Amino acid sequence: MNCLSNNKIQEYIDNELDASELSLVSNHINSCEECKKLHFELLADISFVNDALSVFKTEPKNIPSIEKYSDIKKVSVFRMPIFLKVSAAVLFIAISISIILAYYQKPEIINENEMMYYSLMNDSDPNEQWHDNQMLITISNKKNEIVFSFLMDNND
Amino acid sequence: MKESIVLFTLVLLIGATTRSQNISEIYKNEIIKLEAESGYGKLNNWEDIFSTPDFSLITHLGLHNQIAVAPEGSVFMSHKYLPEIWKFDTKGNFVKKFEPKNSKPGNSPTMPQVEGIFNGKYFFTINGYDGIQFFDFDGNHIKTLSLDFSPANCRSLENNKIAVFGYIPWKNRHSKRIIIIKDFISGEEIVIWSQIVNNKRGNMVVNLNDGSKMNLSIPGSSPIPRMATSKSGNLIIAFPDDGHVSVYSPEGIEIKSFQLKIEAVKIAQEDIDEYYNAGKSNVGRFEKRLKESGNFSNEEIEDMVSQYKVQLEKLRDKNVYPDHLPYFTNIIVDSEGNLLVFEYTERKHKASNKFRVYSYNLKGEFLNSSSFVSDEYKLRFSSHSFIFHNNYIYNVAEKKQGSGNLMRLVKFKVSE
Numbered sequence: 001m002n003c004l005s006n007n008k009i010q011e012y013i014d015n016e017l018d019a020s021e022l023s024l025v026s027n028h029i030n031s032c033e034e035c036k037k038l039h040f041e042l043l044a045d046i047s048f049v050n051d052a053l054s055v056f057k058t059e060p061k062n063i064p065s066i067e068k069y070s071d072i073k074k075v076s077v078f079r080m081p082i083f084l085k086v087s088a089a090v091l092f093i094a095i096s097i098s099i100i101l102a103y104y105q106k107p108e109i110i111n112e113n114e115m116m117y118y119s120l121m122n123d124s125d126p127n128e129q130w131h132d133n134q135m136l137i138t139i140s141n142k143k144n145e146i147v148f149s150f151l152m153d154n155n156d
Numbered sequence: 157m158k159e160s161i162v163l164f165t166l167v168l169l170i171g172a173t174t175r176s177q178n179i180s181e182i183y184k185n186e187i188i189k190l191e192a193e194s195g196y197g198k199l200n201n202w203e204d205i206f207s208t209p210d211f212s213l214i215t216h217l218g219l220h221n222q223i224a225v226a227p228e229g230s231v232f233m234s235h236k237y238l239p240e241i242w243k244f245d246t247k248g249n250f251v252k253k254f255e256p257k258n259s260k261p262g263n264s265p266t267m268p269q270v271e272g273i274f275n276g277k278y279f280f281t282i283n284g285y286d287g288i289q290f291f292d293f294d295g296n297h298i299k300t301l302s303l304d305f306s307p308a309n310c311r312s313l314e315n316n317k318i319a320v321f322g323y324i325p326w327k328n329r330h331s332k333r334i335i336i337i338k339d340f341i342s343g344e345e346i347v348i349w350s351q352i353v354n355n356k357r358g359n360m361v362v363n364l365n366d367g368s369k370m371n372l373s374i375p376g377s378s379p380i381p382r383m384a385t386s387k388s389g390n391l392i393i394a395f396p397d398d399g400h401v402s403v404y405s406p407e408g409i410e411i412k413s414f415q416l417k418i419e420a421v422k423i424a425q426e427d428i429d430e431y432y433n434a435g436k437s438n439v440g441r442f443e444k445r446l447k448e449s450g451n452f453s454n455e456e457i458e459d460m461v462s463q464y465k466v467q468l469e470k471l472r473d474k475n476v477y478p479d480h481l482p483y484f485t486n487i488i489v490d491s492e493g494n495l496l497v498f499e500y501t502e503r504k505h506k507a508s509n510k511f512r513v514y515s516y517n518l519k520g521e522f523l524n525s526s527s528f529v530s531d532e533y534k535l536r537f538s539s540h541s542f543i544f545h546n547n548y549i550y551n552v553a554e555k556k557q558g559s560g561n562l563m564r565l566v567k568f569k570v571s572e
Contacts, residue, residue: 125485127498127501130376131501135431136373137442139364139370142366147451
């Protein structure tokens with residue numbers, strides 16, 4: 001067995017190796033001077049760091065061990081086909097537009113021409129209109145343009 | 157010789173003073189008789205001047221021959237149906253006619269309207285979308301003040317200012333009524349009053365089969381504010397809805413306001429019946445006019461007449477009408493600066509052609525109540541066709557008796 005890497009020895013110190021690997025690594029450290037030396041050095045580093053941190057007098061924390069990926073239970077996930085996703089989005093937009101169109105009333109803008117015709121009734125003598133029973137009839141086309149006007153009274 | 161000159165001057169001064177008091181004094185009479193000045197416009201062929209055009213060719217409406225009187229007494233008149241302005245000299249004789257810019261038929265839904273005299277040297281007109289046009293007394297175009305709304309009428313004020321009332325289209329068949337004061341030189345304007353109104357009020361709107369619409373007016377609904385210029389050049393605005401009057405300086409500052417003490421005429425069931433019956437008797441004429449216009453197919457005319465009849469039945473409902481007519485019809489300022497407020501009159505006064513006139517000074521003080529009458533003419537009380545000028549009244553009126561077209565430009569002397 002070749003010499004161990006720093007990371008592998010660190011994993012050994014941190015108890016992150018599985019049982020089969022733990023045995024191999026432990027045997028190698030005990031039999032290899034180089035790795036044993038590196039192991040001691042890393043332990044010394046940890047001791048140094050712990051000594052340095054001890055000045056903060058923090059209580060030791062019990063850090064839970066990291067769950068191995070192989071131990072995570074696999075959950076089956078249903079993946080919707082892309083055409084279904086697109087169809088659902090289109091359907092949602094279509095329904096939204098339908099609702100907006102159903103409840104939205106287009107503002108009916110009164111035509112300037114029409115307003116001027118109304119003002120004509122006001123700008124002549126209203127008392128005369130009252131006595132003569134004048135009635136202004138206007139007809140506007142789809143574009144709201146006045147196409148016919150007729151001022152009816154008793155005198156014509 | 158010196159004594160004669162002094163005496164002559166005194167006579168002139170007394171004469172002038174006496175004459176200037178005439179109008180205020182004359183309102184103490186219950187009836188003010190107007191006498192047409194004989195010989196005024198005697199060279200005119202009135203039949204030609206006021207000839208009625210072929211209605212089948214008319215697609216535009218004009219106002220009832222509005223006039224403005226220049227300081228020296230010449231008169232400018234807009235035609236009811238044609239895009240023309242006519243000038244009459246100081247003796248009432250026709251001088252010439254001319255057309256304001258862009259006034260050809262089809263350019264605007266209305267005819268150009270003469271609105272008044274500005275600064276004593278120009279007369280001005282409005283015409284749909286073309287703003288306010290100013291002309292010298294020979295008819296030469298001087299200036300156009302553009303507007304971003306449709307003007308309905310204007311008043312000339314002091315300090316190179318002009319007041320304009322007009323309309324702005326609004327959504328949902330509403331419109332914004334607006335009064336601005338505009339500077340003749342800079343074109344700057346300030347809004348002094350505005351109001352958003354529902355245009356369905358005052359009109360019955362009917363959807364026709366082909367998607368077009370028919371509107372029928374309802375009397376006494378949604379009256380517009382009336383404007384006049386005080387003798388000192390301020391703007392008077394009177395509101396027929398509530399009988400309130402406000403006076404504004406040419407700079408747009410409200411100087412004073414007061415309430416007219418007028419009782420509004422109630423709309424009675426007899427009035428509604430008469431209006432309905434008048435509408436009913438006009439069905440045939442409505443159909444005839446639709447055919448004459450040449451704009452509609454037989455099916456369309458049938459639909460329109462049918463809808464008209466349906467709407468007529470709705471006109472029998474009292475709820476369609478306001479409870480009462482507006483508080484007044486028009487305001488006019490006389491040569492002395494008195495404010496005359498013309499009322500609605502009950503229908504029984506129609507035959508006598510009597511119109512009660514209330515006079516107020518600009519403090520809002522009630523002076524008297526009176527009526528103008530003329531034996532010879534049916535008077536027209538509109539602020540643009542009943543003009544006081546140097547203690548005379550100019551009016552576009554209709555002769556009571558005669559044949560043919562009876563419309564005339566008349567200069568009245570005021571007498572007790």
